[in-house]
Amino acid sequence: MLKVENLCKVFKNKKKHKAETVEAVRDVSFECSPGEIFGLLGPNGAGKTTTLRCISTLIKPTNGNVYIDSYNVLEDGKTIRSRIGFLTSDMKLDGFFTPDYMVDYFGALNKMRKENIQQRKEYLFNELQMNDFIHKKIDKLSTGMKQKTAIAISLIHDPEVIVFDEPTNGLDVITSKSVTDFLKKYAESGKTIVISTHMMNVAEKLCDRFGILVDGELKELGSLKEILDNNSSDSLEDVFFGYILPPAEGEVNHVQ
Numbered sequence: 001m002l003k004v005e006n007l008c009k010v011f012k013n014k015k016k017h018k019a020e021t022v023e024a025v026r027d028v029s030f031e032c033s034p035g036e037i038f039g040l041l042g043p044n045g046a047g048k049t050t051t052l053r054c055i056s057t058l059i060k061p062t063n064g065n066v067y068i069d070s071y072n073v074l075e076d077g078k079t080i081r082s083r084i085g086f087l088t089s090d091m092k093l094d095g096f097f098t099p100d101y102m103v104d105y106f107g108a109l110n111k112m113r114k115e116n117i118q119q120r121k122e123y124l125f126n127e128l129q130m131n132d133f134i135h136k137k138i139d140k141l142s143t144g145m146k147q148k149t150a151i152a153i154s155l156i157h158d159p160e161v162i163v164f165d166e167p168t169n170g171l172d173v174i175t176s177k178s179v180t181d182f183l184k185k186y187a188e189s190g191k192t193i194v195i196s197t198h199m200m201n202v203a204e205k206l207c208d209r210f211g212i213l214v215d216g217e218l219k220e221l222g223s224l225k226e227i228l229d230n231n232s233s234d235s236l237e238d239v240f241f242g243y244i245l246p247p248a249e250g251e252v253n254h255v256q
C-alpha cells in the first residue's frame with residue numbers, strides 16, 4: 001500500500017538579489033493499493049513530477065510524508081528505493097550500450113543474482129516486445145524503443161510499487177498501447193502503480209482511480225464515476241478543462 005500524506009514541497013531558488021520560493025505541491029494526500037493503477041493528472045507545472053520524485057525519494061518533502069506499508073521516505077529511504085521502480089523522462093541512457101547490457105547493469109546494481117537477472121530480463125523483453133532491438137546500441141533506437149528500455153531497467157528488480165512519470169509521452173499509439181497493456185497486466189499481478197499523465201484518453205483507459213492536480217493542489221480524487229458524479233459531468237476531460245481553462249462567457253467553472 002502506498003500512502004501520500006499531506007505532501008508539501010517548496011523549492012527555494014537563489015537569485016542574484018533575492019530568494020524566490022515555489023510551492024510546487026501543497027497538502028497532497030492519496031493512497032494506492034496493490035492491484036490498483038492511480039493516475040495523477042494535471043497540466044504542465046501542476047506538480048506531478050515533484051510528487052512522484054518525493055515518492056521515489058529523489059527529493060525530500062518539505063512537509064508531509066510518503067509511506068510504503070510501514071516504511072516512510074523520511075526515515076527508510078534505502079528500503080523504499082528497493083521497493084520502487086521509478087521511470088522519469090529525465091532518465092539518461094548511455095547511447096553506447098545496448099538495452100541488454102543496461103538491464104544487466106541495473107540488475108547488478110540492485111544486487112540481483114545473475115540467474116535472476118537473466119530470468120527477469122527474458123520476461124520483461126518478451127512482455128515489452130523488445131527482442132528485436134536488445135542488442136542494438138541505444139543511440140540507434142527510436143523514442144519508443146528507448147522508453148521500453150527505460151521501463152525494463154526500472155522494473156528489473158521486480159518492485160512492488162511502480163512510479164511512472166508520463167510513461168506514454170512521445171510514443172505512437174501502438175507503442176503506447178503495448179506499454180499500457182503491460183501496465184494493466186502488471187497491476188493485475190498485485191503491483192501498486194502510480195502514473196502521471198496529461199493525456200486523458202490514456203488515463204481513462206488505464207487508471208482505476210485519479211487525482212487531478214492543479215497548481216500544486218489536488219482538486220479531485222476518486223474513481224472515474226466518483227469524479228464525474230461530483231461534477232455532474234460525463235467527461236473527465238471536461239472536468240479537467242474546468243480547472244485549467246477560463247470560463248466561457250456566461251459559464252461557471254472551477255477557476256475562481
Ligand SMILES: Nc1ncnc2c1ncn2[C@@H]1O[C@H](COP(=O)(O)OP(=O)(O)OP(=O)(O)O)[C@@H](O)[C@H]1O
Nearest residue numbers: 011013022024042043044045046047048049050051
Ligand atoms: N528543482 C526545482 N527547482 C525549482 N522549481 C522547481 C523544481 N522542480 C520543479 N519546480 C517547479 O515546481 C512546479 C511544478 O513542477 P513539476 O515539474 O512538478 O510539474 P509537472 O506537473 O510535472 O509539469 P509537466 O507536465 O510540465 O511535467 C513548477 O512551477 C516548476 O517550475
Ligand SMILES: [Mg+2]
Nearest residue numbers: 048049050165
Ligand atoms: Mg512533469
